[in-house]
Amino acid sequence: MRRATGLSKNESASIVLSPKNVEFIVNKLSRMRGAALKLGQMLSIQDQNMIPPELENVLLRVQNSANYMPDSQLQARREACTVLASELGEDWREKFDEFDLIPIAAASIGQVHRATLHNGRRVAVKVQYPGVASSIESDLTNLRTLVLFSTFLPKGMYLDNTIRVARLELGWECDYVREADCMERFSKIIEGSDFFDVPGVVRELSTRQVITTDFVEGVPLGKVMDLSQGARDKIGSRILQLCLQEVLEYRFMQTDPNWSNFLYDKATDRIHLLDFGAAREFDKKFTDAYIEVLYASATQDREACIKWSTTLGFLTGLESETMRNAHVNSLLTVGTPFRVDGPDLYDFGSQDITGRVRSEIPVMLRERLTPPPDETYSLHRKLSGxxxxxxxxxxxxxxxxxxxxxxxxxQKAAKALAADVSAN
Structure with missing residues (x-):
């Protein structure tokens, strides 16, 4: 297009993202559903300031678009019936006592229906939109073209690597059998928890494109502002504790940053954990180095931050001093709540950690020599959330x-493991 028009990249981008074309682009991207949302999430955690306002507006509108829900209830019913018949059999309706074809919720790759089994068990049935899995590759290719054409991305954005990781995660999210496995695995991990639970899976009514789980109720964590200060302290503490345990103790994390999938049940004082499509595990080699980085940030040890960041692959050892300083500064900022010389009770309401980290990102995007480790795309999305x-x-x-x-x-677990290895 630039060759045909003779315009510069910025001028071409202005035309492509002009107000006249934005509605058309949003409409098209909304139908890409999962791919548009995933890439938007990944770009946003690197730095919104590097994305033109017009493109950022497009991505935000796509992520929030009601078009994730089919355009009409009739279409929603048709899509659900098509997938349910294909996955559960033509007699799928007979497997439920009641089934509401009007979705109660919709997300990037599927919609959720309320139903009741013949034994009275209330369930939620998530049905994948037709064609989502098969269109991942083409959708990401089209999104890549839009992003590259609409803006000059610095080399440090590593768009192709971002898309590669997005492709992997989207593949996971489209596999509801994998999600069911992850839900059951996490449920066993937190068995006996006083704070969290995972809805049970109905295996006989779950397939690669349909997953049926217990129906749970509660208030999304993003909408509990009317609770007392004590209750909000408790919820925030539980979530942050869970994040640390997921990566450092369980080495298995539910990486969803959407707090609508975390429901607080005031009656039981518990949090229901939903949506394990992008759940992932971390190998011990990664967590061995990651906890060192976290602890170095808490002790404000700049040299240790560089050492363990290099071990993890954030740094190559050839970076400029400007890059090293920006990277370490961002780590020390993230480590502020955990500082060993900090207050016993950290008040998140009086800080701006994300804003301070974001101020370092433009430097890192200009000067970093390697993309971040694959594990950290989803991990940092969850921790940031x-x-x-x-x-x-x-x-x-x-x-x-x-x-x-x-x-x-x-450290105690590492010593115990070393002792076992030595004894054997």
């Missing part, structure tokens, strides 16, 4: 104690 949730709730959290407990527990 936890920080933002605690900030929104104004939670006061014993963050210093949490990391110290994790550090001591990790």
């Amino acid at each position: 936890a920080f933002l949730l605690c900030t929104k709730l104004g939670s006061r959290v014993e963050a210093k104690r949490m990391l110290q407990d994790c550090w001591e527990g990790y």
Whole structure:
């Protein structure tokens, strides 16, 4: 197009993202559903300031678009019936006592229906939109073209690597059998928890494109501002504690940053964890180095931050001093709630950690020499989301104690493992 028009890239981008064309682009991208949402999430955690306002507006509108729900209830019913018949058999309706064909919720790759089994068990049935899985490759290719054409991305954005990781995660999210496995695995991990639970899976009514689970009720964590300060402190503390345990103790994380999939049940004082499509595990080699980075940030040890960041692959060892300083500064900022010399109770409501980290990102995008480790795309999306949730709730959290407990527990487990290996 630029050759045909003779325009510069910025001028071409202005035409492509002009107000006249934005509605058309949003409409098209909304129908890409999962791909548009996933890439938007991944670009946003790197730096919104590097994305033109017009493109950012497009991505935000796509992510929030009601078009994730089919355009009409009639279409929603047709799509659900088509997939249910294909996955559960033509007699799928006979397997439920009641089934509401009008979706109660919709997301990037599927819609959720309320139903009741013949034994009275209330369930939620998530049905994948037809064609979502098969269109991942073409949708990501089209999105890549839009992003590249609409803006000059710095080399440090590593768009192709971002798309590669997005492709992997979308493949996971489209496999509801994998999600069912992850839900059951996590449910066993937190068995006996006083704070969290995972809805049970109805295996006989779950397939690659349909997943049936217990129906649970509650208030999304992003909408509990009317609770008391004590209750909000408790919720923020539980979520941050869970995030640390997921990566450092369980080495298995539900990486969804959408707090609508975390429901607080005031009657039982528990949080229901939903949507395990992008759940992932971390190998011990990664967590061994990651906890060192976290602890170095808490002790404000700049040299240790560089050492363990290089081990993880954030740095190559050939970076400029400007890049090293920006990277370490961002780590020390993230480590602020956990600082060993900090307050026992950290007040997230009085800080701006995400804003301070974001100020370092333009430098890192210009000067970094390697993309971030694959594991950290989803991990940092979740941790960033936890920080933002605690900030929104104004939670006061014993963050210093949490990391110290994790550090001591990790070291104890490592010594026990080494002793076992030595004994054998």
